Every structure is written in structure tokens, then in C-alpha cells.
Amino acid sequence: MSVFFIITNIISFVLKTHQNFRIPSITVSYDPHEKQTIDDNDFAGAIATFKQFTVPHPYFFYVDFACNIFFTIELLVRTIFAPSLRKFFRSPLTLIDLIATGAFYLDWITSDLVVHSAQADTIDFLSIVCILRLFKLTKHFAGLKIIIQTFKNSAEELLLLVFFVALAIVTFAALVYYAERIENNPNNQFTSIPAGLWWSLITICTVGFGDMVPKTYPGMLVGSLCALMGVLTIALPVPVIVANFSNLYSHTQARAKLPKKRRRVLQAHEVKVPSVLKHSKYRGKSDSMIPTDDENNETKITPTTRLVQPQPHKISSASSHIAAFFHMVQQQRQQPPMPHQVP
Known part of the structure; x- marks a missing residue:
């Protein structure tokens, strides 16, 4: 679902810059000092219309609105269920989502206030960040x-x-x-x-x-x-x-x-060593056997680390065999010697 909305948002962002998908923005001006003649009749004041600018078709707004609503809900859900908010907000993908979604809402709120001005161009420039959402596809x-x-x-x-x-x-x-x-x-x-x-x-x-x-x-x-x-x-x-x-x-x-x-x-760098193995007796004698500590004080095995890890099931199996062997030897010693039979 996320892939669909990402691709749809980017396609909408690209197509709304094409001239065939834009409509002229009509600007009306009135000058009371000039006269206007219509059908040989003079009227005080002149009305002029200008089509200097074009704006995207209104349908693109509804597409972008639906996509950004989904991105907002997704961002809220990920924020609620994030194990660590600090790591979550320091992620580049999270920053891209925040900037791109915030630029859309800012453009929506100020669309009637800053029309065809430098502030509007700045807000439009921030919307370019939505293209960086393509990096979210790396998860898939x-x-x-x-x-x-x-x-x-x-x-x-x-x-x-x-x-x-x-x-x-x-x-x-x-x-x-x-x-x-x-x-x-x-x-x-x-x-x-x-x-x-x-x-x-x-x-x-x-x-x-x-x-x-x-x-x-x-x-x-x-x-x-x-x-x-x-x-x-x-x-x-x-x-x-x-x-x-x-x-x-x-x-x-x-x-x-x-x-x-x-x-x-x-993935050796993702393997965590149990607390029992942190004792020095389980470590080897090589210089390369140096574990690294993460933020949670849990020792991780690096790719060059070699730890002598005992395997409980193998140790218990070997111990049972050794105990059975010594028990059999002890029973044989306790048995009386067999009398020598002469044919």
C-alpha cells in the first residue's frame, strides 16, 4: 500500500508541471481613471484580465491530499509504535516524510495568501522533497x-x-x-x-x-x-x-x-552474546576476541570476533555419557570374580 501511494504522489508531482495539465490563472484589474468603450458606448473605468500564470488542475490537489493523508497516518502510527523515538526521528526517511508532508500542508494553508510570490516559490521548492520518498522503496x-x-x-x-x-x-x-x-x-x-x-x-x-x-x-x-x-x-x-x-x-x-x-x-554483527558468556573464561586468548558494547550495554559479536561459546545440549549429552561409563565401571568392580571352570 505504501509503495502505491509513493508512486502515485510522485507521478502527480511530475504531471502537474506539464502545460497540458495546467490551467491559466486569470488576474482581473480595474482602473477607474481609464475609459472603456463597448459597442460605441464609453464607460468610466477599465477592466483588464491577464493570464500570465498557470496553475495545476484542481484534480491534482485531491490526489496529493489523499496521498498525504495516508502518509500522515503512517507517520503517526510509526511514531506511536517506534521502540526509540530518538532513533526514529533521526532517521533520514523520517525527516523526508516530515518535510514533504509539512510542505504540502503549508502550501495548502498559504495557497490563498501567497499567490505568485517568492514565498510561494519557496514552498513549491520544498515539495521537491517528496521525490526523495523513493528511498523508502529500499525496504521492499x-x-x-x-x-x-x-x-x-x-x-x-x-x-x-x-x-x-x-x-x-x-x-x-x-x-x-x-x-x-x-x-x-x-x-x-x-x-x-x-x-x-x-x-x-x-x-x-x-x-x-x-x-x-x-x-x-x-x-x-x-x-x-x-x-x-x-x-x-x-x-x-x-x-x-x-x-x-x-x-x-x-x-x-x-x-x-x-x-x-x-x-x-x-549477520555476525547482529548476534548478541548472552550475559553468561561475558565472563573472561569463555573468551579465547587471541587479540581479535574483543567484543563491542552497544548502547544497551549488551555485548555484540563483531565480524572479527571469535568467542568460545559452549553449547548446552552437547555438554549435557557428553556429561551423561561419561557418567554412564563410570557407573558401569563401578558396577563391574563391585561384582565378585567368576570361579574358574575346569573342563
Whole structure:
């Protein structure tokens, strides 16, 4: 049900910006100092109508209203049954719901007060947040979870990529600015280094809109080096990201083949150690056997943790066998020796 309302709300948000689904907003003005002639008759005052603005069709309001009513009820229910309100309101998806739903109600309340003004444009801009509700679909599609987790695991590589791209953008923007000034160039488009930042970014990303191009040979040389540098810079971290995605995808496929009761076993960081095992005698002697404590003071096993966990059913079974063995030996010792029979 939630997926249906999310998709419906986004489709409505997109379609109501199309001209075929908008109607003109008629503005009527009256000027008492001008005269208006109708059928050769002069009248004091003039009435003028303007159709400068268009507004979405009223049907879109009813669709958005129904969707936001559902989102409001869902948000209230999730707030009531949330185990921790602090974690719930710190969740990005919750913040997206609050901003998007609040923007709709704010637009509805102030629609008659701020018409075609800067405040109305600001409220309309906040409604863009409803598109971010697509991230809520990650709960229903495993592929989206894998992609998001891949970017989380590749955060260091992505930050390194951003650093090198920013360094290359500034460097080549300065180089092309001075390269275009070496020779006489009356059609120089690189009037400053900030103006060259746009060209450098587009060239490094191998897009090349063509709105700004170097005209001199030194500038062309700098442009060629900038394009080659962009290919090398962007291509270097791609194998690491692909490897992380492949590992997560293989792990997800392996878990999907297991029974539902055993799928949680592979999540080592989610396994909680019983309070009995917190004693040092149950821990190994390796340095890697270091459990982590969460907010509830419950020890969790990290992926590198190895704890010697006794299994109660196996211990009880072994103890019963040992006790039966010693009992049998004791009975044999208490029995009198058998007389020797001579044939």
C-alpha cells in the first residue's frame, strides 16, 4: 500500500508541471481613471484580465491530499509504535516524510495568501522533497539496499575521488585561463579562473557541452590533458566499487538460498552474546576476541570476533555419557570374580 501511494504522489508531482495539465490563472484589474468603450458606448473605468500564470488542475490537489493523508497516518502510527523515538526521528526517511508532508500542508494553508510570490516559490521548492520518498522503496527491493550499502562501503574511495576531481578542476581551470592569454585571442571565453571551473568540470566528466572551448593551441593542449586526466581519475576507483557490489550481491544471493530461520545467522554483527558468556573464561586468548558494547550495554559479536561459546545440549549429552561409563565401571568392580571352570 505504501509503495502505491509513493508512486502515485510522485507521478502527480511530475504531471502537474506539464502545460497540458495546467490551467491559466486569470488576474482581473480595474482602473477607474481609464475609459472603456463597448459597442460605441464609453464607460468610466477599465477592466483588464491577464493570464500570465498557470496553475495545476484542481484534480491534482485531491490526489496529493489523499496521498498525504495516508502518509500522515503512517507517520503517526510509526511514531506511536517506534521502540526509540530518538532513533526514529533521526532517521533520514523520517525527516523526508516530515518535510514533504509539512510542505504540502503549508502550501495548502498559504495557497490563498501567497499567490505568485517568492514565498510561494519557496514552498513549491520544498515539495521537491517528496521525490526523495523513493528511498523508502529500499525496504521492499533488495537491489536498492545493495546499491546503498555499496556506496557506504566505498565511502573512502568516493571521498578520494572527489578530492582528486576537485584538485584537477581547479588546476586545469587556472591552466586554461593563462594558456588562452599567451596568444592573441579576441574571442577568449575564459575571462577568469572561476569561469574556467565550469569548463574544467564538464571536460573532466567527459561530457563536453561545447559552450566554452579553447581557441589557441596552448589552450587545446590543456584541454586534451584535462580530458585524459578525467578518464584516468574517474576510472581508478570504479573497480573497488564494483568489487564491493559483487561481494554484497553474492552474500545476498547466498542468504536467499538459506531457510528463513537461518538467514539471520550470517549477520555476525547482529548476534548478541548472552550475559553468561561475558565472563573472561569463555573468551579465547587471541587479540581479535574483543567484543563491542552497544548502547544497551549488551555485548555484540563483531565480524572479527571469535568467542568460545559452549553449547548446552552437547555438554549435557557428553556429561551423561561419561557418567554412564563410570557407573558401569563401578558396577563391574563391585561384582565378585567368576570361579574358574575346569573342563
